[in-house]
Amino acid sequence: MKSIGWLTRLMLAYWPRILLALFLSVLTITSHIGLMAASAYLLARAALHPPILDLMVTIVGVRFFGLSRAVFRYLERYLSHDVTFRVLSQIRVKFYEQIEPLAPARLGGLRSEDLLSRIVADVETQQNFYLRVFAPPIAAFFVLIGYGIFLANYDIRLSYILAACFVIAGVIVPWLVKRLGQGIGAQIIFLKAHLNTQVADGLLGMTELLSYHQVGDHLIKFRETNDELIECERKITKLAAFSAALTGLIANLGMWLILVLGILLVEKGRLNGVNLGMLALGTLSSFEAVFPLALVPHHLEQNLVSADRLLDLMKPEETKDGRDRKKHDYNRENDKIRHEDSREHEDSSKNEDSRENPGKLIPRADNLKLSFQEVSFRYEKTEPWVLKDVSFTIPQGSKVAIVGSSGVGKTSIINLILRFWDCEKGEISLGDHSLPEYDIEELRRIIGVVTQKTYLFNATIKENLLLAKPSATNQELMDTARQAKLHEFITSLPNGYDSYIGEGGFKLSGGQRQRLAIARVLLKNAPILILDEAAAGLDSITESEVLNEVYRLMEGRTTILITHNFSGLEIMDEILLLKEGRIIERGTHAELLQHEGAYWELWKRDRFIN
């Protein structure tokens, strides 16, 4: 019910167009009735051989209705689809606006294929709402009233017959279809989404499926889902055919009843015989308004299920500070690299209040000390603590490395700084204010991130670089690429900077991808730098080459480096060693080695392995 209110509200924003579309829909059906009725009347009159002039008005009427039906139908389709597509585009924008700040927190639990299915298929399903759910009953109602009044001019009982047949065909038949097809609409939505997921899994995981000889099994599962979907579609097609036949039967029954009553009225001299055909054929054609009603419940069910799936992602949660803000804020790799030009940070120091988000602060370029005070954090209330009483301070311009074995909470610290999540206990502050006091966009604007999983778009190298700074000149791009040691490679390609790099940058090597990520951060020129295993996963030569660029990137910036590689840590101002969510050791590389504690053990093991 909530989703129906949501859809109706979205649609009613276009009420003038909707009213006009509904009016045109009624006019189209009226023209159809007029065409059939006038034709029948013309034939009946012509059979009596009247002077041709007596037939002129009716002939003009037939021509008029013949033409007007086509024109009204065209205008009605044009307008109703216009409204539909406007609503769809609104849903897409609203949906995107709402889910963007929720990722990765809420979206993390969803598979990307399911998400895609919601964004594409579930939004598409909403196009039926106006065309197949909302408009047909209203149009049918007005046709019933209009044609009923017309029939009542001859005899009120004719109107009763029409109303009874409309109610049977327009209310009872849809109810019957709903009973017989209960749940199929919802099942179709879920099966389609499931099928999308299976197709994507099969394609993305092709290498694994082939190497583990699982292609056959995967195909069997795919076929099972496909067969289930086909079965559901078949049931709906059968129901649609059944309901069309039933409605047709009722329409013909209605016509015959009108004819029989008409004949009786003619016999009693209360109706002119030439009107008989007109009333009968007019009645038959008025059912054009009723035929679409049979499948209204089916489409409504699909609409509601799809809208629920959309709303499911969009509903806001209360935050711990009680505001109706989304619980988790989003920033993906490509969001970190802003689509807008990075503003001069000097500007921010002049203006503490954000213009876009009044009351929120803009970080000051001269006050970027970052500190964690007794921060404890867990991803869900039911899950164990990931960080426990973590405290550290990074003075502006200094470099801190966070080390520790896998799963100890290193990336979680980054997630908190970027405000993907908020901490449950303690406080994280930047300058003199805690992080939630800052405008989130502005906060992320001053942070550059290079992770192991840099996302590259299926576009040219130039376009991928421009994400970080759309206003960058060609010279700037080349200078940056040179700094990231990428320029020579790019110019060796036939299309240079305009070369397409494929989905996820698959045409580039791991090292080239990371260099591109480094070039983006150089272009963004953010004063705070986060490097999360930026060179991991590369072969050792490329890794040390990329690390050289990474270390150069740190110059003059507040840096947080997450690494499993112990070489080069001598240059860090402080190293934090994490274990089970707690900082167990801290100090410079030399201090920690001298201490001969856990860090020393790890360093020795690292040296031994390498």
Ligand SMILES: Nc1ncnc2c1ncn2[C@@H]1O[C@H](COP(=O)(O)OP(=O)(O)OP(=O)(O)O)[C@@H](O)[C@H]1O
């Ligand atoms: N989105 C998430 N939802 C729930 N738990 C998570 C999520 N991300 C990480 N965790 C859990 O939090 C703990 C710390 O993870 P985190 O990614 O911070 O570790 P890490 O030290 O960066 O590990 P690695 O070096 O392997 O990347 C792990 O136990 C992990 O399972």
